[in-house]
Amino acid sequence: MKVVVDAMGGDYAPHEIVKGAVIAVQEFGTELILVGNENMIKTELDALGPKSSKNIEIFHTEQVVTMDDLPSQIIRAKRNSSIHEGLRLVKDGSGSAFYSAGNTGAVMAVAKMILKTLPGIDxxxxxxxxxxxxxxxxxxxxxxxxxxxxxxxxxxxxxxxxxxxxxxxxxxxxxxxxxxxxxxxxxxxxxxxxxxxxxxxxxxxxxxxxxxxxxxxxxxxxxxxxxxxxxxxxxxxxxxxxxxxxxxxxxxxxxxxxxxxxxxxxxxxxxxxxxxxxxxxxSYGGAPLLGVNGVCIIGHGSSNSTAVKYSIKMAHELAKQKLNDQIEKAVTVTDSGITS
Amino acid sequence: MKVVVDAMGGDYAPHEIVKGAVIAVQEFGTELILVGNENMIKTELDALGPKSSKNIEIFHTEQVVTMDDLPSQIIRAKRNSSIHEGLRLVKDGSGSAFYSAGNTGAVMAVAKMILKTLPGIDxxxxxxxxxxxxxxxxxxxxxxxxxxxxxxxxxxxxxxxxxxxxxxxxxxxxxxxxxxxxxxxxxxxxxxxxxxxxxxxxxxxxxxxxxxxxxxxxxxxxxxxxxxxxxxxxxxxxxxxxxxxxxxxxxxxxxxxxxxxxxxxxxxxxxxxxxxxxxxxxSYGGAPLLGVNGVCIIGHGSSNSTAVKYSIKMAHELAKQKLNDQIEKAVTVTDSGITS
Incomplete structure (x- = not known):
C-alpha cells in the first residue's frame, strides 16, 4: 500500500515535500512514490542522508503545474505533469492514495478527470x-x-x-x-x-x-x-x-x-x-477531495514538512480504512433518491 | 433631533437599556424617547439618581416582543409593541432614529412595514x-x-x-x-x-x-x-x-x-x-438596517449599557449626517439599472 506524493506541488516544493515524505517513512513506515523531477528529488534525498531513500520510489516527470496555471490550461497543455502522473499511478493501482500541496483547482480538475467520481456522486x-x-x-x-x-x-x-x-x-x-x-x-x-x-x-x-x-x-x-x-x-x-x-x-x-x-x-x-x-x-494533514474514485488529499500551498508528514499519514489511513467503500455503501443504501 | 429607544428589547432589558440611555444623554447630550412599560422604565430611572430623566421622555406601551416571537406573529398579534410604537414615532417625525436590542427578525419586519424601503431599494x-x-x-x-x-x-x-x-x-x-x-x-x-x-x-x-x-x-x-x-x-x-x-x-x-x-x-x-x-x-454600537426610510439600529441581544450608549450615539450620528439622503442620491445617479 503505497502513497503517491506530488513532489513538485506547494510553495516550498520540492524541499519541504521531500523532507516531510522522508519523515513520514521513518515515523510511520509508509511506502511512497515521489512524483516529479528525478534530479531535483534525488538532490533533496541526498541532502537528507544516506538512508533517506528507504521505501521511496521516484517516478520521473518533466512537466510541473504552477500555482498560477488555470485548471483549463493544465488539462489541455500539461497532460504529463506530476499531478497527472501521480493520479494515474493511483488509477492503475500502483499507488493507493495521492497527495499534493499544489494548485488546488488543478488537483481537483485532474482528479475528477482521471479518477472519475464514485457511483452516485455528482x-x-x-x-x-x-x-x-x-x-x-x-x-x-x-x-x-x-x-x-x-x-x-x-x-x-x-x-x-x-x-x-x-x-x-x-x-x-x-x-x-x-x-x-x-x-x-x-x-x-x-x-x-x-x-x-x-x-x-x-x-x-x-x-x-x-x-x-x-x-x-x-x-x-x-x-x-x-x-x-x-x-x-x-x-x-x-x-x-x-x-x-x-x-x-x-x-x-x-x-x-x-x-x-x-x-x-x-x-x-x-x-x-x-x-x-x-x-x-x-497537524491535521491536508483536506481530502471526497467523492473521487480513489483517495486524494490536497494540502495547503504553504505546507511545511510537518503538514506533509501528517497529510501522508492521513492519505494512508483513508486508503487502509477503505473510505470510498464506506461512501459507496451509504450511497447505495440511500438509493437513487440522492442523485440528480 | 430625538433618538427613540426600545426600552424593552434585549436580554438585559429594561435595566441595561435604560442605564445606557441615561449615560448617552449625560455623555453626548442626546435627547431620547424611551418606549416601553412606563412603570418599569421609571423604576430604572429612579434607581439611577434624581437627574437621570433629564432629556428623556417616556412613551408608554403595554405589549412586549420576546426573543422567541416569530416575526409573522408579531406583525399580526403585537401591533402596539414597543418596537411598533417606537418605529411609528420615527415615521411621524417625533423621533429621528430608532434603536432596539430586541428580536432582530421582528425589528426588521416591523421596520420594513412601518418605515417602508427607500425609493430604488428592494x-x-x-x-x-x-x-x-x-x-x-x-x-x-x-x-x-x-x-x-x-x-x-x-x-x-x-x-x-x-x-x-x-x-x-x-x-x-x-x-x-x-x-x-x-x-x-x-x-x-x-x-x-x-x-x-x-x-x-x-x-x-x-x-x-x-x-x-x-x-x-x-x-x-x-x-x-x-x-x-x-x-x-x-x-x-x-x-x-x-x-x-x-x-x-x-x-x-x-x-x-x-x-x-x-x-x-x-x-x-x-x-x-x-x-x-x-x-x-x-464599542461599535449596533448594526444599522440599511434601506428603510428612517434610521434604524439593531443591537445585539446581549447588549450591555456600553453597547446601548454607543448604539444611541451612532443612531444620532446617522440621522444627523442624513445617511438616507446619501443613499437616495447614489441610487438616483445609478438610475433604474439597479432595481428589479
Missing amino acids: RPAIAAVMPTVKGHTVMCDVGANVDCKVENYIQFAIMASAYASIVMGKERPTVGLMSVGEEDVKGNETTKTVFKQLSELGQRGIINFYGNVEGKDVFRGTSDVIVVDGFAGNVALKVSESAGWFISKMLKDELKSSTLSKIGALFMIPALKRIKKKADHS | RPAIAAVMPTVKGHTVMCDVGANVDCKVENYIQFAIMASAYASIVMGKERPTVGLMSVGEEDVKGNETTKTVFKQLSELGQRGIINFYGNVEGKDVFRGTSDVIVVDGFAGNVALKVSESAGWFISKMLKDELKSSTLSKIGALFMIPALKRIKKKADHS
Missing part, C-alpha cells in the same frame, strides 16, 4: 478539519462547489459523515447543516429543502442528523460534521484562519507595547506555543 | 462593522437576506458605501465583493454577474470598487466595505465572533494550566484587556 467536495473546544469538526464543502443543488448537499453529508467516522473514530458522527439560525425553519430556499431531506436520511438511520447549526457552532463543536455549500464554507474556513492570524497579531503587538507585558510574555511562551499548535492546521 | 440589509488590522471594515448583508439576486448585492454596495463613508469618515470607501478567490473570475454564478455590474458602477464613479475579496480579507481590512449575501455574511460574522471566543477560551485555559503562565498572565492583564476592547463589538 461532484467531489473538499472537507476541512477544524479545531473546536471539544476536539474537531469536519466542514464540507469548503470550496470545490460554489453553486450547489440540493442533491450536492446530501452527497456532502454522506461523504463527510464517512470521512469523519474514520478521522474522529466515531461510529455515528452527528451531521449539522450550516444555516443562519439553529431553528428548523431557518435557512435559505435551498438549505430549507436540504434540511427536510437530511431529516429523512436521519430518520432512516443513514446519517446521524443533528439539525441546523450556525457560524458560531464551528468552534463550539456542536456537531461532528457541518454540511455547507462551497461558497459559504470557503468564506467560513478563510475567516477562521484569518481570525487566528488577527488575534495573534494583536497579541504580539500588545506584548511588545510595554516592559511589563514583555516580562509576562516570557512566562507565557509555553502556553502560547500550545495554543498555536492546537489551532495550527498543519 | 430589500433592507444589515451592515456590521468588523475590527481589522487597519481599523474597521463594513460587511453587508449579514443576515437580512439569505436569498439574494444580483440587484440586491448592487443595492447593498451602494447603501454600505454611504454608511461606511459616515462611520469611517472616508469620502470614497473601497468596496470589495466577497468571493472564494481574489481573481476577477472567481465566484459563484450570481457573484460573477455582480462583479461585472459593480465594475461598471466603479467605472462610472458611483462606488469605489476594489474587486473580489476573500474570507481572509475581513480582518486584513483589504477593502472598507465587503458586499456579501446575507447567508454567507451571517456565517462569516458568527464564525468571526466565535473565533475570538474560542481563542480567548484556549488562552484562559492555558493561563490556568501552570504557575509560570499564571504569573505571566498577571503581567499581561492590561495588554489582554486592550485586545478584548479592540475586538469587542460593544
Whole structure:
C-alpha cells in the first residue's frame, strides 16, 4: 500500500515535500512514490542522508503545474505533469492514495478527470478539519462547489459523515447543516429543502442528523460534521484562519507595547506555543477531495514538512480504512433518491 | 433631533437599556424617547439618581416582543409593541432614529412595514462593522437576506458605501465583493454577474470598487466595505465572533494550566484587556438596517449599557449626517439599472 506524493506541488516544493515524505517513512513506515523531477528529488534525498531513500520510489516527470496555471490550461497543455502522473499511478493501482500541496483547482480538475467520481456522486467536495473546544469538526464543502443543488448537499453529508467516522473514530458522527439560525425553519430556499431531506436520511438511520447549526457552532463543536455549500464554507474556513492570524497579531503587538507585558510574555511562551499548535492546521494533514474514485488529499500551498508528514499519514489511513467503500455503501443504501 | 429607544428589547432589558440611555444623554447630550412599560422604565430611572430623566421622555406601551416571537406573529398579534410604537414615532417625525436590542427578525419586519424601503431599494440589509488590522471594515448583508439576486448585492454596495463613508469618515470607501478567490473570475454564478455590474458602477464613479475579496480579507481590512449575501455574511460574522471566543477560551485555559503562565498572565492583564476592547463589538454600537426610510439600529441581544450608549450615539450620528439622503442620491445617479 503505497502513497503517491506530488513532489513538485506547494510553495516550498520540492524541499519541504521531500523532507516531510522522508519523515513520514521513518515515523510511520509508509511506502511512497515521489512524483516529479528525478534530479531535483534525488538532490533533496541526498541532502537528507544516506538512508533517506528507504521505501521511496521516484517516478520521473518533466512537466510541473504552477500555482498560477488555470485548471483549463493544465488539462489541455500539461497532460504529463506530476499531478497527472501521480493520479494515474493511483488509477492503475500502483499507488493507493495521492497527495499534493499544489494548485488546488488543478488537483481537483485532474482528479475528477482521471479518477472519475464514485457511483452516485455528482461532484467531489473538499472537507476541512477544524479545531473546536471539544476536539474537531469536519466542514464540507469548503470550496470545490460554489453553486450547489440540493442533491450536492446530501452527497456532502454522506461523504463527510464517512470521512469523519474514520478521522474522529466515531461510529455515528452527528451531521449539522450550516444555516443562519439553529431553528428548523431557518435557512435559505435551498438549505430549507436540504434540511427536510437530511431529516429523512436521519430518520432512516443513514446519517446521524443533528439539525441546523450556525457560524458560531464551528468552534463550539456542536456537531461532528457541518454540511455547507462551497461558497459559504470557503468564506467560513478563510475567516477562521484569518481570525487566528488577527488575534495573534494583536497579541504580539500588545506584548511588545510595554516592559511589563514583555516580562509576562516570557512566562507565557509555553502556553502560547500550545495554543498555536492546537489551532495550527498543519497537524491535521491536508483536506481530502471526497467523492473521487480513489483517495486524494490536497494540502495547503504553504505546507511545511510537518503538514506533509501528517497529510501522508492521513492519505494512508483513508486508503487502509477503505473510505470510498464506506461512501459507496451509504450511497447505495440511500438509493437513487440522492442523485440528480 | 430625538433618538427613540426600545426600552424593552434585549436580554438585559429594561435595566441595561435604560442605564445606557441615561449615560448617552449625560455623555453626548442626546435627547431620547424611551418606549416601553412606563412603570418599569421609571423604576430604572429612579434607581439611577434624581437627574437621570433629564432629556428623556417616556412613551408608554403595554405589549412586549420576546426573543422567541416569530416575526409573522408579531406583525399580526403585537401591533402596539414597543418596537411598533417606537418605529411609528420615527415615521411621524417625533423621533429621528430608532434603536432596539430586541428580536432582530421582528425589528426588521416591523421596520420594513412601518418605515417602508427607500425609493430604488428592494430589500433592507444589515451592515456590521468588523475590527481589522487597519481599523474597521463594513460587511453587508449579514443576515437580512439569505436569498439574494444580483440587484440586491448592487443595492447593498451602494447603501454600505454611504454608511461606511459616515462611520469611517472616508469620502470614497473601497468596496470589495466577497468571493472564494481574489481573481476577477472567481465566484459563484450570481457573484460573477455582480462583479461585472459593480465594475461598471466603479467605472462610472458611483462606488469605489476594489474587486473580489476573500474570507481572509475581513480582518486584513483589504477593502472598507465587503458586499456579501446575507447567508454567507451571517456565517462569516458568527464564525468571526466565535473565533475570538474560542481563542480567548484556549488562552484562559492555558493561563490556568501552570504557575509560570499564571504569573505571566498577571503581567499581561492590561495588554489582554486592550485586545478584548479592540475586538469587542460593544464599542461599535449596533448594526444599522440599511434601506428603510428612517434610521434604524439593531443591537445585539446581549447588549450591555456600553453597547446601548454607543448604539444611541451612532443612531444620532446617522440621522444627523442624513445617511438616507446619501443613499437616495447614489441610487438616483445609478438610475433604474439597479432595481428589479
